[in-house]
Amino acid sequence: MIRDTVIEMLSDALRRAREDGALPPLEYQDPAVERPQNPEHGDYASSLPLKMARAARMSPMAIADILRERLPMREEIAAAAVAPPGFINFTLDTRWIMQQVGTVLSEGNDFGRGRSGAGVSVQVEFVSVNPTGPVHVGHGRGAVQGSAIANVLAASGYSVQREYYVNDAGSQMDAFFQSVHARYLQALGRDAAFPSEGYHGAYLVELGAQLAGEYGDRFAGAAGEESVREIGEIGMARMLDSIREDLERIDVRFDRWFSERSLFTDGTYEQALSRVESNGYTAEREGAVWFTGTELGDERDSVLVRRTGAPTYFASDIAYHYDKFLGRGYDRVINVWGADHQGHFPRMKAVVAALGVDPERLQFILVQLVTLRRGEEIVRVSKRTGDIITLSEVVSEVGPDACRYFFLARSADSQMDFDLDLARKEAPDNPVYYIQYAFARIASILRNARDGGIDPDDTTEDVDYDALTEEAEIRLMRTMLRFPEVVESAARNLEPHHLPHYAYELATAFHDFYTRHRVLGEAPRVTRARLRLAQAAGVVLRNALTLMGMSTPEQM
């Protein structure tokens, strides 16, 4: 990345200045390279002199001059200028910039990929909706965020595993099984009491009817535990199928669906708890087993095993994280959780520490809640009443691409409004279409070129990129060159919301170029070069959209 080049140049200059005594020997400082917002300040800028001034007991301008004189030359950089009060501004060489059209094209799908995560395994766990009901919009946001985080990590060289934790154990499953059984019996015309803690959603009435239609009264005979369990298992499998289908519509897929129940059948649960116990973080009180998280900085101790002998969901989580770190040995684990679980974060950090694992290896992404609106009216999301807006409904209304774009464009930790009326009404005006339209326009130009007997993919012919000298052309290419840095930064900060904003900017740069200049029908030398430029823009747009999980339509 070019940014790394600039950092290298500064580090070299700093070392030389120390060696020849122009600057005092100070401890290492980050060269503080950033992208200035004002284009007059160049492509990159460093405020290192300002930061060093105090410790060096010198004026920032003097330090800047000393460093600038010692900067090694690089072909990418045309100029490095000192600017008050003590910046060093770097400007890319225009001809070098345009040569990069060829680089982008030859790297193709790999353009934007990095190696910062090479050799590191990371697990991203997200969605993990209880298999007791459909995925609603709030879950959809977490799904989109989680999948995009996994995508940018993979693009940065990490070995990524995408996982869905299936809560198929515990008391809520019992309630679900009984609910399914009751709806099933009701569908058969039997008198069945609905459990008070049951799931009242209409989707279970449908499921009950469906199961009744398929299985008749096979599970209706004895109202014993067995038939409840059997029909319940079938119901859960159906729920999971529909959850998987809903998520696939928005390009969310998993490497593994991890069963909570398996933790109890394969011995993980016992191993995990005995490790916490042998490390001295359990205590028996009032007939229950507690995790003494307060010793590790948690707010309060928590129950692991109830007085009844049944483990809490928290005990499952300990076993699950034991498996993540000590069983499967991921270097990093990222949990994308909804805001309604935020109270659980510090406890899980404490648990990981209690297992003897560095808690820094566990990170949480807090995905804030989605407020759903239809115009002025706020739509309440409640599983109890069954009055829920499902992800599936939203996707049907606004389409998968718009759904992903909107969920991705807002940072995870701020609450967002999702106005269904607006999203639907303004669909043609959407940023989504703006970006995809840029891609379609490029595809159209390439089609026209082929019709006119020019093969854009013919790499045997030399292209003279010096033919690209227009401002809009350079601006477009500059924007493309930022892409690897956007990906890297999204991965480093686990902030995928930069991607849609970048894609929008890139589309703008292309639309601007497109309206100012013609590609086809110019002098052959110019047409050749512009065709490649447009093609390269298409490559970067496609790479960006792919990371976002959005489609790349060649025609709209």
Added chain:
RNA sequence: GCCCCUGUAGCUCAGUGGAUAGAGCACCAGCCUCCGGAGCUGGGGGCCCGGGUUCGAGUCCCGGCAGGGGUACCA
């Protein structure tokens, strides 16, 4: 009460401690003999309040105010 997240333009949102705070929508005014006008150009408007740290604060710290979430032997 305590803990967490958020307060930036009329609305929805960006903004790795840097140099004149950006988009979209909405509003107003312009641009099609030419590769797709789902496009382009221009305009008005903004950092919740008060302290502090810093050469420099929308960004960090403290205290308010406001909105949301959490605070179970539920998940």
